[in-house]
Amino acid sequence: MSKIVEEVEASNLNYADDFGSKKDLKSKPARRFAILTCMDARLDPAKFAGLVEGDAHVIRNAGGRASEDAVRSLLISYKLLDTKEWFVVHHTGCGMETVTDKEIDEIFDIKDSSNINWLTFKDNKKSLVEDVLTLRNHPLVPKSIPIYGYIYNCSSGILEEVKEATLAGQSK
Numbered sequence: 001m002s003k004i005v006e007e008v009e010a011s012n013l014n015y016a017d018d019f020g021s022k023k024d025l026k027s028k029p030a031r032r033f034a035i036l037t038c039m040d041a042r043l044d045p046a047k048f049a050g051l052v053e054g055d056a057h058v059i060r061n062a063g064g065r066a067s068e069d070a071v072r073s074l075l076i077s078y079k080l081l082d083t084k085e086w087f088v089v090h091h092t093g094c095g096m097e098t099v100t101d102k103e104i105d106e107i108f109d110i111k112d113s114s115n116i117n118w119l120t121f122k123d124n125k126k127s128l129v130e131d132v133l134t135l136r137n138h139p140l141v142p143k144s145i146p147i148y149g150y151i152y153n154c155s156s157g158i159l160e161e162v163k164e165a166t167l168a169g170q171s172k
């Protein structure tokens with residue numbers, strides 16, 4: 001067994017020892033909101049946004065982009081599980097800002113352009129606004145859901161609101 005597997009299993013047993021009333025949690029998020037953010041290991045949404053188990057949905061991918069699958073998850077989040085507010089959180093120093101789609105194709109040794117849209121970006125704020133607008137303009141996303149745009153600062157731990165993004169995502 002790998003060292004990591006051993007560590008994860010041991011940590012999990014510790015966690016489960018103290019599970020208590022968490023067995024009664026409902027699948028609908030108690031605080032009725034969702035966060036779409038990057039998978040970057042430096043970000044811990046439970047800590048930076050004050051979540052405990054059962055509070056909220058956290059959807060993560062490379063870049064925190066409003067990809068097809070992120071949209072799918074958020075639609076389920078709202079329609080089946082009653083979330084009423086969404087946050088899109090990008091962050092400083094995101095790896096997806098430092099490469100291009102073409103460069104990732106090259107890293108994989110893909111000669112022609114690949115079928116994967118890697119969703120890299122050059123301008124963090126601009127890409128955040130784009131992601132908020134992708135959600136805001138989706139025909140299945142109700143206008144009543146406000147979508148807030150933030151950039152998490154990896155140097156300070158602060159969630160910095162990007163007004164332009166939040167404005168683009170305001171409910172109507």
Ligand code: ZN
Nearest residue numbers: 038040094095
């Ligand atoms: Zn990132």
